[in-house]
Amino acid sequence: MRHTAPLNAHLMGIDTHEEPIVFMRSDCAICRAEGFTANTRLQVQAGERSLIATLNIVSNELLAEGLIGFSDSAWEFLQLADRQPVRVRHAPLVRSLGALRKKIYGHALNALEISAIIRDISGRQYSDIEIASFLTASAAGHLSAAEVTAMTRAMVGSGNQLQWPGAERIFDKHCIGGLPGNRTTPIVISIGSAAGLMIPKTSSRAITSPAGTADTMEVLTEVDLPLEKLREVVEHTGACLAAGGKVGLSPVDDLLIRIERALDLDSPGQLVASVLSKKIAAGSNHILIDMPVGPTAKLRSREEACELAGVFHQVAGALGIQLRCVITDGAQAIGNGIGPVEEARDVLAVLRNRADAPPDLAERSLFLAANLLSMASGEALDSTLPQAREILYSGLAWQQFRRICEAQGGLKTLGQAPHQSCLQAQRSGKLRSMDNRRLAQLAKLAGAPSSPLAGLRLHVKTGDSVIPGQPLATLFADTPGELAYARDYYHQNRDLFDIEATS
Known part of the structure; x- marks a missing residue:
């Protein structure tokens, strides 16, 4: 495949997390000439480094003519400088996608196939959709011990490996x-x-x-x-x-x-x-x-x-x-x-x-x-x-x-969430059980872990006797909206604290 004429790199200041995204103008001559459309997978070449990224099309006001925009993660991966010339072309065939399709249809993969998939994911050759397909197929098809071993080896090889000279046993x-x-x-x-x-x-x-x-x-x-x-x-x-x-x-x-x-x-x-x-x-x-x-x-x-x-x-x-x-x-x-x-x-x-x-x-x-x-x-x-x-x-x-x-770096002082609400028992009885999954969901709806101060503090344990109005837990949040959102969830799921009525 031939490379297009160079464009100049521009950091858009858009955090797409680890998903590499590039942005081109809707009137871009290169897009028309090469048939690039929104969601096209492109290979971007910047000096000796290259990356496969997903194309987003933006209005002309957001990007000056002759520029190609980059998400934060794509910019960092390519180690770009402002206005650095880059070239784009249609993404080449990622051969390990054949092994991915094999897994989707329920077949076991050998060590070479697993290694190729992990290598290409590590090299940013896979889109988020393709990574999601691999994870879903692996979960549904139940990876064998041999496949998990191969995956573990490949994942270890994807990055740094620490050694501790003089220490034989590391825990x-x-x-x-x-x-x-x-x-x-x-x-x-x-x-x-x-x-x-x-x-x-x-x-x-x-x-x-x-x-x-x-x-x-x-x-x-x-x-x-x-x-x-x-x-x-x-x-x-x-x-x-x-x-x-x-x-x-x-x-x-x-x-x-x-x-x-x-x-x-x-x-x-x-x-x-x-x-x-x-x-x-x-x-x-x-x-x-x-x-x-x-x-x-x-x-x-x-x-x-x-x-x-x-x-x-x-x-x-x-x-x-x-x-x-x-x-x-x-x-x-x-x-x-x-x-x-x-x-x-x-x-x-x-x-x-x-x-x-x-x-x-x-x-x-x-x-x-x-x-x-x-x-x-x-x-x-x-x-x-x-x-x-x-x-x-x-x-x-x-x-x-x-x-x-x-x-x-030093021991920090813990803060306190600015908003809290007490979750109270409505009846007498003994706490028979609590639902771990819904407790976790309640804390996440309050903002945890993105808001470190958010979460819950439990006041009871299984086997404890409770009376109406007794605090079961205190809910913490950074904002009134998150607190209300979590409290509404609790009111719809009060049975996450299973209280057995006593006679």
Whole structure:
């Protein structure tokens, strides 16, 4: 295909997230000559760098003649300068789309086909629609363990890979999710690293929840650490609690997560590849997986959890990784806070051994930390659980957490949402259960995690007796509109707190 005459690059200042978009005038001679129309896929060449982007047509007033506009992500990927000459042409055939169609029709893919798809997604060769098709086909067709292994390898190879000379065993911990308030990671990493384990913990932001570990840690300290800064923090403290974005570990995973978030989709095979690729890229070779199971958790049954654990073990074994999966109780939200700031309050309360610290979050964190210590020492939990308790209750975990935060940029002060509303019980009875999914939705409608101050604070737990007018939870929001929106949702879903009437 021939290239067109050059156009001059112009940054439009439009954030399309990771989707590369270019903008051309409706009267553009090149568009008419080449048959470019809105939504055409174009290859843009800027020096030695190229990108496939989707064309949007704009009115002539928005773009001067001879210019081609770029979205923020396309501009950054091509590393453009203002008015830099670029050339465009019809996008070449992306050969891995044949493998994508094969998967759509339910056929298994080999390692080369999986690798080609991941490589082309990483190289911005796929449109959002094509990425969504791959994720949907993978979820519907259930990726085999061999396919997940191939995907994990390809995702690790898409970015940076950390090495820690002199340290043979590198640890990490991950939770499958689906349980609001289950913010154990900062506590577990503080206990584990205080015990001498090296844990370069990088976390993603929330995909379908009101907060991820990175969202919660961001209200406590700096998390967007460049690669060298992350190395410095780990070498100084033995651990970090950072976001994975700027480090470039399995960066293709961030592209996939963006589409998963829009689809509200979190398929098992993609989940395993996502988790393990990030851990392996960070240099970890001993990984603990927390798998909460409950009627309204992500994993509904023990059988489902065991099946997923089986895939984790198969893939980890093929990649030479030591892995332990622990099935935990996911019947109700953990801690009292839901949303970045409210979950951070609980984390600090546990680490500081405050009297009002949520006991369920503390005990769950201790159990997981004991498992991490058990992986390291080979000792049974009967020995490592008292060790974890001593580290937490002596203040060593809090001291280590502060060291990590100071190394990452300092410990921040938590704010308070300007708008709140108390959600009250309407009748007497015993709280039989709470719906995790609808609690998470309630917090998201209030603005979490985009608004870190938004979310919920629970005042009751399953088994508690309640009376009319008793606070069940407090709802927090940044704006009156978001507060009203979330409150309306609660009024239509009061049974998310299942109160069994008492005689």
